[in-house]
Amino acid sequence: MENMLQKAALKILAVVNRDKDHIPPITTSDSNPFPYRIVLNPRSDSWQNRIGLH
Amino acid sequence: MEPRQTPPEHYSLDIFADASSVRDVLKGRPISFTVLSASSIDKSIGVLNLIFFHRFFPSIRPISFDVLDLTLPAINDVNLDTLIDSRISALVRQHLSSPISSPGGIYDNGGGSGVRGRMAVEFYEKRRRRSSGTWFSGLAGKGEEEVCWEVWTLDITIATPRTESGMRAYVHSDHATGIKWMLMIYREGKSPQGYGEYAPESSTQDPRRR
Numbered sequence: 001m002e003n004m005l006q007k008a009a010l011k012i013l014a015v016v017n018r019d020k021d022h023i024p025p026i027t028t029s030d031s032n033p034f035p036y037r038i039v040l041n042p043r044s045d046s047w048q049n050r051i052g053l054h
Numbered sequence: 055m056e057p058r059q060t061p062p063e064h065y066s067l068d069i070f071a072d073a074s075s076v077r078d079v080l081k082g083r084p085i086s087f088t089v090l091s092a093s094s095i096d097k098s099i100g101v102l103n104l105i106f107f108h109r110f111f112p113s114i115r116p117i118s119f120d121v122l123d124l125t126l127p128a129i130n131d132v133n134l135d136t137l138i139d140s141r142i143s144a145l146v147r148q149h150l151s152s153p154i155s156s157p158g159g160i161y162d163n164g165g166g167s168g169v170r171g172r173m174a175v176e177f178y179e180k181r182r183r184r185s186s187g188t189w190f191s192g193l194a195g196k197g198e199e200e201v202c203w204e205v206w207t208l209d210i211t212i213a214t215p216r217t218e219s220g221m222r223a224y225v226h227s228d229h230a231t232g233i234k235w236m237l238m239i240y241r242e243g244k245s246p247q248g249y250g251e252y253a254p255e256s257s258t259q260d261p262r263r264r
Contacts, residue, residue, distance in 0.1 A: 016108035042174040
């Protein structure tokens with residue numbers, strides 16, 4: 001399990017440092033410019049995803 | 055600026071944990087060892103924290119850990135902590151209530167050795183909604199829409215030993231003890247040998263009782 005976690009951590013670090021160009025510019029003065037969601041058992045074609053609601 | 059036309063970047067991670075440590079792996083957990091409290095901070099590292107550190111842009115006080123020649127960061131945000139806690143609790147409840155004995159169930163990994171769940175972390179940008187000229191467009195709120203620009207999908211397997219031999223293997227594999235010590239290393243950036251009497255005496259010792 002340690003190996004799994006280390007592998008996951010390394011993958012995250014590699015991706016976040018490599019792929020930055022798609023991060024949108026910050027155009028708002030909101031304290032959190034990029035809303036986030038954590039979804040359990042997401043469905044890619046769900047109606048929530050299509051209309052952007054929780 | 056034109057609205058995003060490309061689909062969001064999508065990344066996936068395979069996470070494996072037993073039921074007792076899935077929260078540690080995903081979020082991290084404070085360690086109650088008083089010997090560590092004087093010099094440590096009250097949070098350990100999990101996969102979700104690691105993602106959010108790099109994609110979370112409010113003003114935060116970053117913290118970091120040196121571990122295994124890596125410096126891993128985390129953040130301290132109450133709202134995010136609450137959200138992560140609620141989702142992990144839901145995942146654990148799902149795990150506990152899943153009919154893992156039913157083959158082919160949506161959460162059965164097929165091998166019968168664990169229960170699978172999926173968690174997605176999605177990041178959005180707010181865009182001013184373009185005047186589409188369509189009917190009812192004025193009813194859509196403040197004229198903003200949220201457009202996803204990045205998705206992390208975590209395929210989480212929660213191990214569940216189903217046989218006596220599997221349980222023995224689970225106990226002797228030192229899963230929970232290992233993750234506990236790894237988190238301590240994350241926290242202190244030290245070798246577990248340095249903790250002397252606090253090192254576990256036996257691999258079969260229940261780490262939750264320490």
